[in-house]
Amino acid sequence: MTFDVLLKDVSLKYKKTEALHDISCHLEQGKIYGLIGRNGAGKTSLLSLLASFQEPTSGTIQINGGIPFDNPRIMPYVSYIFNEDYKDESDKVEHLIRLTARYRPYFDTEYATQLAKRFQLPLDSPVNQLSKGMQSALQVILGLAARSPVTIFDEAYLGMDAPAREIFYEEVVEDQARSPRTMIISTHLVSEMDYLFEEVLMIHRGKLLLQETNDALMNRGVSITGGAALVDAFTRDMTELNTRSLGGTKSVMVYGELSEENQRLAQEQGLEIGPVSLQDLFIHLTKEENDENTN
């Protein structure tokens, strides 16, 4: 079975609001995709369609060659993990693990137990009595241990503290190596997670801005570091993404590839050229006119 995900001209409307507009993309099996976009860009709407939580207004979605909505050959193999509200969930953690194991075909209970130990999650506690961070840990445990061929994490780690998030990132990398799946990670913690992504999908106002490999995306801009005056002169006619200064040293991130002429010039002037961060690119590409006015 190949659990490729294919979207063709997918749109979604809520009454008069268009949440998604003509999204087309192809996600290959076995890769980790980062889905990034600003608040309200349509990330959750898009992911909920893949999980068959709702139907698109128009366009087609295919997973493993079939339409996923209410399809018993596909739905058990797609896990959508989101920041779920557990305030009414009085069952114990172990019950939720057992329940998920019962319906998810590839669920690994032993791995779930190991993860619970790693996250220090008490199995005998009622879920609604756990802290927000522990509830998030439970979510990611269920998502990882399900080993679904299509696994979607939609900001499920929001309540986790930095050390817990680090454990999650490690487990994503290690378990993906053991059991490759099509993993889609939606986040606004771009700088923290960008190294996990093999490809990045960026959406803005319901439209897909780009889908590129992480490496290709990094080449969309460069950072130039050196003496402040030299850097200012060198980047005068370039599109700045971000600027950092420390003492007399300045680092400017610019959008666009550097011509061979400029690369030679930078070398002659002793300026250091490096990659640009995904976060800076994201901020630049999704910048609104209002943002300019307020900055």
Next chain:
Amino acid sequence: MKTQTNQSKLIIDMFIQQGKWALWLLSAVVVLYIGMIFVTSQYGDTLANFLTFSFEPAKLFMLVIAIFLSYSFLDTYIKLGITRNQFFTATGVTAVLLAAGLTAAAGILTGIQHAVMNVMELSSIMEAGTIIGLDVSMTAAIPICFFNLIMYHLIGWLIGAGFHRYGWLPGLGFIALGILLTAVSDMLWGFETIEGLSMLLSLESGAVAGGLSITAAVLLLPLVFLIIWQITKKTAVRF
């Protein structure tokens, strides 16, 4: 292969969960009924048999648990990869099994009650006349009870599904539809429950009861079932 297994797992899980609640209900009604026997025998009053006594609480139980099905079960199971179709099938099967279980339990307990009360010479306190509010025999009352419990479950499910899919304001319309269906069903069976509505519809309660109306009452079940499927098949998960 795995999805077929998921369907049967779902039926088992939903039946066990709702069956546990039904056992609680039955236990509470039995305790209450024994108390009623004691009180009635003290004051020389008469008491309906257990089937009649438990009929109203059982209908209410079926209605109430079904109202919460969409909110408490549908979303949970879709999140676990169950389809709406599988959920719909499992809920339908569970409704029939629960109705059959409650009717059989009430019937058996009524038989035991008659035997025990005869031995204890308490048969004089047993009310003669109607069973479950109808002028029918026990043999006829059992299937009537069974079909009515299914109907109340379906009406509750219809109301819950309407609220779940369309929100609060249109949901109120589904309450109205539920009341109307209850009235029509009761009239077809010959029950006298919603007098006001019966008068509004210019139908005398029980007046239409007969072979034709009973057939119509039974056929009302698949009709309501079909309406629920139309509501459920495209419903979005609330999250």
